[in-house]
Amino acid sequence: MRRLLILWFASVLLASCSNKQDQYLFERKEAAADIKPADTIANITNYHIRPQDILQITNVQNNRSIIDQQAGAGSAQAGQSLQTTGENGNNNYTVDDDGTIGLPALGRIQIAGLTRTEARKRIEDLYGKELKHPLLEVKIVNLKVTVAGEVKSPGNVPLVKDRTTLIEVIGEAGGLTEKANEKMVKIIRTNQHAKVDKLDLSNINTLSDSRIFVQNDDIIYVLQNKKAVRNNNLQNLSLVIQPFLLLVNTALIIYTFARR
Template sequence: MRRRNLWVMSLLAAFVMCGCSSNKTIPYFKNISPSEYSKIAEAPYGEPTIKPDDILDISIQTVEPSASATVNEAATDNTVVAPGGQQRATGFVVDKNGEVELPMIGFVKLGGLTTYEARNLIREKAVAFFVKPTVQVRFVNFKITVIGEVARPSSYTVPNEKVNILDAIGLAGDLTIYGKRENVLLIRETAHGKEMVRFNLNDSKLFTSPYYYLKQNDIIYVEPSKGKIASADASRFSVIAIFASLLSTAALIITRL
């Protein structure tokens, strides 16, 4: 009896130790001391540039609203993927040459420009047709994707161009308890192919990383921990064991008939 009690106590101690060790990986930015809270440098931010197949919301306002109505009503309907399914997005599609066609103004090459630069260029061309035009340009389909061990894996279309990796994880409902916080993968499409970068959410260096701010079509993948993999394997083996047990029972019944 005594040996049995010692075995039970050892087992309980092991469970407690496992729980404590796994809890150490759950908090973010563990290496930040209280004295450093106001000293962390800001990561560099580069504004996203317009590329072919982007959808832009372009509006022109003048002192004569009826004059700019033609431009503002000419945007085409396009389908973009958003949380909860597909949604209709109204905007001007950038063609393969990086151009958009605006009524009255004609073709304007916006590829490679930021929305700020695009706004200034369209305004320069619009003054020939409108009185004191005010131009607004923004992305309609600025999309990021979060997959893996998060609460809500999905593609998210965001209205704000300045979005960081923590914003994306927040949109996805945070990592699950099985997500590997020290090895989050960022996949980015570049002109030279795919670029892959690893993040450690337990390290404050994340805030100064040049990849802290995301670009359009970035993909974030959160790997499952060894505990999740072991749990999945255990469940699979459990199903196999149950199935084998049922087969053995059926075979035994058959032999006794």
């Protein structure tokens, strides 16, 4: 009986101390019926601005904030006199609940419902009535995705460009852990009634799948691989059985001494 107990403990110990499993990313090449062309994805390019979004508006020609047209200043003078006029002394502007933002010399303008490109064009057109060929850059700086599960640095990852892929987001999160299941990565699309896309990162064809482009407020969850799940189950089982085994082992010791 004691030998059996020793063997059982040894098997649990070996199972819990398994070697690191290598990740096999993009090694397989299999056709998938549900893969869609990359140009069909709804990504940040056609994201429509909403209330409470934060816009960063910069004058590209002068690497400063948007134009501060002083009272009585001519167009040429205004073009050379740029001030940092955003909220709290920077060039960020929050979209109000009514869908407007307040801009220097323009007042409040309706911006909600427009894409980033449409918003830039509208603002340039409005400033263009006073200035010659204004060149602005508009970014939406509050967009993000949330990464959880088997990545090294889970948390929120900002979306700093229009077309950001799942691979880039996982890279920003430190990459996959040794427990990650590269064949089962879930993207929960909260903007699409909690639609769930499952991607296989071991298949190189996934790189051409439109679903690999992330969207604002996506939740990316990397599941554990089978070995990690099995080890966790064994560890949980050992925690449950350990008190019972301790009791049995104590009874065997008492019984052995009693027979002497």
